[in-house]
Amino acid sequence: MPWTKPTIQESILAxxxxxxPSERKLADITLSKLSSLASYSATELAAEAQVSKATAARFxxxxxxPSFSQARRQARAEAHMASPxxxxxxxxxxEQPTDxxxxxxxxDIRNLSETFQAQSAATLASAALAIAKAQRVRVAGMRNGHFxxxxxxxxxxxxxxxxxxxxxSAMTLAEDLASIEPGDVVLVVDFxxxxxxxxxxxxxxxxxxxxxxxxxxxxxxxxxxxxxLVVTCLTDGSSLFDSYVAAVSIVxxxxxxVAKELGKSGRVRLxxxxxxHEVLGDLx
Numbered sequence: 025m026p027w028t029k030p031t032i033q034e035s036i037l038a039x040x041x042x043x044x045p046s047e048r049k050l051a052d053i054t055l056s057k058l059s060s061l062a063s064y065s066a067t068e069l070a071a072e073a074q075v076s077k078a079t080a081a082r083f084x085x086x087x088x089x090p091s092f093s094q095a096r097r098q099a100r101a102e103a104h105m106a107s108p109x110x111x112x113x114x115x116x117x118x119e120q121p122t123d124x125x126x127x128x129x130x131x132d133i134r135n136l137s138e139t140f141q142a143q144s145a146a147t148l149a150s151a152a153l154a155i156a157k158a159q160r161v162r163v164a165g166m167r168n169g170h171f172x173x174x175x176x177x178x179x180x181x182x183x184x185x186x187x188x189x190x191x192x193s194a195m196t197l198a199e200d201l202a203s204i205e206p207g208d209v210v211l212v213v214d215f216x217x218x219x220x221x222x223x224x225x226x227x228x229x230x231x232x233x234x235x236x237x238x239x240x241x242x243x244x245x246x247x248x249x250x251x252x253l254v255v256t257c258l259t260d261g262s263s264l265f266d267s268y269v270a271a272v273s274i275v276x277x278x279x280x281x282v283a284k285e286l287g288k289s290g291r292v293r294l295x296x297x298x299x300x301h302e303v304l305g306d307l308x
Contacts, residue, residue: 033055039086047083061096064096136269140270140273143274148281149281154235158235159205161186161210162187162189162204162229163176165212165214166222171268172272173189173213174189175272179275182293183279183282183290184289197221206234208229208235209234211239212225212229214238215241216241223247237252239257239271241257241266
């Protein structure tokens, strides 16, 4: 059965600008904990936001939930909604292969079209400039964002030095985080079913003074703060799994934009890499 109710995030964002300061603090805490909201009590959330339980009750009524218990039930339902197991219930087992393929491709085309229609050229340009000028670039992504993070790191490493996935292949996360400094950029690839560790990485990078660029699914940029650069991609799947076609396309575009910003230095690095491939004889 398709999900038709507004998500908790959509409900909060719809009234966010009208919230009084105390409720806005609670809204920020709630948005930062959406993936684990079902494990909290209203008292715990109120304590983290440093507001009263009465304020918490008013806030959840304002965003459409008569009680926090109802919001928590929806949080559990949304967690199931993001699971392929939930989507499996809606798969038409009698659909013809050609029809399924046509629907699948049409869905990906829509994701690409709507993603690029919604993009801010200024934000993409700022992200490319930040990556090009950074002292070092770390690319963080887990679970569904992991392969996109690796792809982004691979593209950017062809253009400039100092690009590494986070954590590195050695899985030395504490050491990697300890080496982040002001002047670094952390590119955070953040899609739904977020690993809890990603929030820790973002917090550590922010505390170290790094600049943050987010590549996020729709409604997933809850870890971002004012001043961060956020690029959003539509990831709606036609059936069982989410689609990352638009995200890969954005990474490609960012790579080209970074190359333009780097100019001669990017070209020199690409030439050096090509010469090494010839010496190594590792490509056919």
